[in-house]
Structure formats: C-alpha cells, structure tokens
Amino acid sequence: MSAAVPTPAVLPEPGEPLLRVRDLVVEFRTANGPLRAVDGVSLDVARGQRVGIVGESGSGKSVLSRTAMGLLGRKDARISGEITFRGRDLLAMSDKQRRELWGREIAMVFQDPLSSLHPITPIGQQIVETLRRDPALDKAKARARALELLDLVGIPQAERRFRSRAHELSGGMRQRVMIAIAVANSPSLLFADEPTTALDVTVQARILELFDELCRELSIGLVMVSHDLGVVARHTDAVSVMYAGRIAEQGRVDDVLRSPRMRYTSALLAAIPRIEPGRRALPRPIGGLPPDLVNPPAGCRFAPRCAHAVAACTDQVPVLEPSADVPDHAFACWNPTEHPDRTEVAR
C-alpha cells in the first residue's frame, strides 16, 4: 500500500467481508499449563456493520479482539486459525506490515479512557500524532484536522481543549478523545473493547450513539465488545455470544436476543432485569462460576451451570451449527430452547 495516497474506501467484493476470522485458537502458556482463551472462533465483519461480542468477564472477548486486530501476535501466544483483513492474511504479516495498518486501516478504542490517554502529552498532540501517520499531512493541516475531529466527536471549545491533558477532562470527554484518535485516519475497521464500561450510565448512551453515527457516516465496520447485553441489543447489527473462549451462539441481534437457542444465551437474558411489557420477570442470575480455562470441562463448557443439560452435554462438544429455520443464526447446544413463535418475532 502506498503511504502517500490514502486508500480509497473500496467496498469489499460481494461475499468478501472486511474481517474474516476462521477457527481462531489463542493459547497462552501459563504456570499451570496452556490456557485456551479463544477456542475455535469464527467471525465475519462487513463494512458498515456493527458486530457485538458479549459474554461474561473472562470469556475471551478482549483476547479475541486484540488478536483479530493483530495486537496480540505469535510472540505472545500460540495462535492458529485464520484472520483475514480485506483479503490479506493478518497472521502472516510482518510486524511492520501490521503496524502499517494500525491507526490507519484498523483502530481500537479501549475500556478505560483515563489510562488509555497519555498522562502528560496534551490531547490535541495525541490526535495530531495519529494523523501524522499520513505523511501527506503537514503540522498545520494535522492541527486543523484534529480540531475538526474534536468537533466531530462532540467536544465543545475544541481550540481550548486541544491543550488539555487527560486528567483535566471528564470520563465522557476522554472517551470522545479516544474515539477521535481511533477514527482520525478514517479506518475501515474499528474495535471497541467495553468502550462505555468505565463511564457513567448517562454518558454511556451518548458515546454509543456516537459510535452508531460514525459507523453510518464513515461506513466503518465495528466490533463492539461488551458484557452488557443491553448495549449490544441497541447498538449492534450482529452478535456473537462467547462462553469460556467459544462461540455459544451467533447471528443477527434480533434473532439471537429475541429467540435465543443456546441455553447460556437464555440464561444471560434471564439474568438482566427487563421492563418490557408482558415479559416482566425477576432477574435470575446464573449460578456458579465460569470454568477454569486451563482444565475446562469436557463436552459443553456451560454444562456444570446449565439447568437443561442432557447426557450428551457432559461428554460431547456441541457443534456451532446454523438453525434449520434461520440459516444465519447459529448455536451450539444439545438441548436448545424451542421457539414456536419464532417466525413471528424475527419478522
């Protein structure tokens, strides 16, 4: 890729997603033995599509997104499977080639904006620095563009804020700055790892709306990692539910969250308080703890906590397979929830 000319926003060929992950396995060497944080995950992200990844803490969401971005590489863990970005094999790239993509083609917004921003460098400078990845942009132009970006992400008095340091801003403002940095060079793929978890509930919604807007206007493919089903339900198009490093269920948000098939997804949904009319029920938290990833249980990893486990669950791994009626809705369960009203609910 020539550095001087910004890559035009080419839409992926029909059928070829922006990001394609196949059978990804990420295994860390730990003192207790190999730990499989991600175990056979496949995932597609198209341009302009917002893909959610949900699961309890420790289910491998961060490891998955950091590996998919290439930040976690073969030096840090044993990795197998396929990661293709715009048809290019990310795992086969050199450090230099991957660095070339970061901040220009692929970007990430992290969980804690205070610790993500440099404590000393003024925030304007931190945006300019990213913009200057494009050698065609001189200092003055980069500065002007940085001010535009601050404006774009909704930071008032950009001129004055330019020289502020991270600790002088509110949590929401900090995350807006992080987003400005992430979208500075109009990436085609954006990872957001629990981008609102560290923020007040009131600020959360506005930040999530900002993501929606940016994805729509810049047609960015977004991978939104969250442990909050509500966030995913409102702000993504497709979702993958992760449990103990594996995909439990994936498909369009409407299908997965309205008619969950795999029992873990249903349990997750039952665990959140809902105020929808007609569905009022007390939240039922999932009992037990997520499994130890060094010595995971055989069969379905959710089996020890599952109220619907059958004999097969404890000795055979359930395969992630499309459901018969909705082919782009896949789940891995031996005893799935049945939805007689399914076709109605799912339009």
Place this chain on the structure above:
Amino acid sequence: MNRARLLRIGLKVLRLAAVLLVVSSLCFFSLSLLPGDPARLMLGDTATDEAVATLRSQLGLDLPTMERFGHWLGGVLQGDLGESYRTGQSVTQVLAERAPVTVELIVLSQVIALGLAVPAAIVAAHRRRTGTDRALSLWVFTALSTPDFVVGVVLIWILSVHLGWFPANGYAPWSDGVGPHLSSLIMPAIALAGTSFALYQRVLRADLVETLRQDYIEVARAKGLSLTRITFRHALRPSLLGLSTQIGVTVGMLIGSTVVVESLFGLPGIGDELAGAVTARDYVEVQGLVLVIATCFVLVNALVDVLYPVIDPRLASSRRARGGAR
C-alpha cells in the same frame, strides 16, 4: 495564590538553611572530638610544647569550642570561610582553584553514566526477562559491587600501562589544550561513573517496565507508531521521576567518592584537598569544604524538586490541589 507560592519558597529556603546549620555544627563538633592537634601536626614531633602552645593561641585553638564555632559562623555569614591552618590560604580561594576540577569530573562522570544507563535501561525494559536483560543486569550488579578505586586501578593498568592511551596520573588544565585536558579526566570520570551507571540503569529499567505495561503504551502501539517513537515520545518521560530522585541522591554521594578517585589519579580537586585537610586536622578548611559540599548537595536536590512538575505536569496540579503544603 502568588503569596502562598512566595511563602512556600521562603519556607523552603529556611529549611535548607537549617539543614546547612545542622550539617556544619555536626561537622565542627565531631572534628573537635577527634584526637590529634593541628598545631602539633604542623610543627612535627620535635617541636617544644611551648612552640606548640604559642601556635595554638595564634590560631585561636586555645579558645573554647563553642566560641570558635561562633567565630567561624560569623565569618561564614559574611562570606568568609576562614583560612587554612596549613597554608594560610583563604578557604574561598582554595575552593575557587579546586572546585572546577571536581565539578567537571562529576559532570563528566554523570554524562558517561547516563549515556550508558539510559540506553541500557531501555533495551533491558523492552527485552525484560530475556538473555539480554540478564546480561545487562549482571553488568549492573558488577558495576555496583566494584569499588571505584578498583575500577580506577584496572583502567590505569589497561589503558595507561598497557595501551598508553591516557596518562596514569596527573591533571592537565584547559590551558594545556582540550585533548590533554580531557585525557587527564576521562579515566577518573569512568571510575567514578560505575556506581551511578548501575543505580540509574536499575531505577530507570524498573520504571520503564512499569510504564510499558500501561494502557497508553498499548494505545500508542494500536496507533501504529514505531517502537522508537513509543519509547522516546510515550514511555520515557513518565518514567523519569525515579531517575531524577536517584540523580539528586547520587550526586551527593559522588562528592564522597571523589576523595578516593582524585587521590588515585592525582587530580587537584576538592576531594583530594579534603583528604589532606582531614589528615592535618585543618579544622577551618574541613569546615569550609564540608559546608560548600553540603550546600551543593542541598541545591542539587532542591533543583530536582523544582524539576518534578516540569517532567510530569500532573504533579504540579496535585501540588496545587493540596493547597501548596510544602
């Protein structure tokens, strides 16, 4: 707010003055407890008791200790550090002649120490727990546990005796030319730098390892910045506080080390002079030198203190937030 700031500075100066007073009096009274009489040492064993007594009263040594201290302190406050018993030379003049040599020696040793420690710390932090890191820490440990004079002797043996690159001994002033001047300082500076290098590498490596774990470094990586830029623009500055503190403390220690190094290499600096003055029980001169050394130490550390908020502006705002307490 400005008055608060003035008050803070005023308090600081007062505190420094108090430290210096305590150091001077400790030094004065402990010297007077030492056995040995300067008059006797000056005149030699063959002198009569009368001659010694006459000299003692000439030098004011027969006065009570307290009175001598008061007299000396009065002089100091007027900028007069007194005169050496041995040479009759004023201590201020001794300082004017000898301080530049020592200051230059220390500065040169610090340039060498930092010049090696900063890259060594960066490499070790990036390659932590690899062979490179372990090799570096072995070097650091060796440097830390080898006394300066041993390094000095080894340097003399290799670089002077065997290779003949530098003179083994003696000092060449600037007037002899830059080459000879630096040649006469380089080996003592290296000998003096060993300990500082080791301390600096350890402190900076530890702080860098901590910084490199921070989220903002991961963010810098995700921006696609080069390792060089991440190291120098993102990681180094937040890692400098420990190093600055260490420099302040080390420079104070170094003045002690110059006694050995200057004597070994025959450099006419303050350390060498101080060694001579202590041996001769030249109270006035020892007093004067110690006071100046202590002042330098205190000033260096005050400077480090002032530099903290420049290195890391978060400290300035947290100080303001604390309402300017100290």
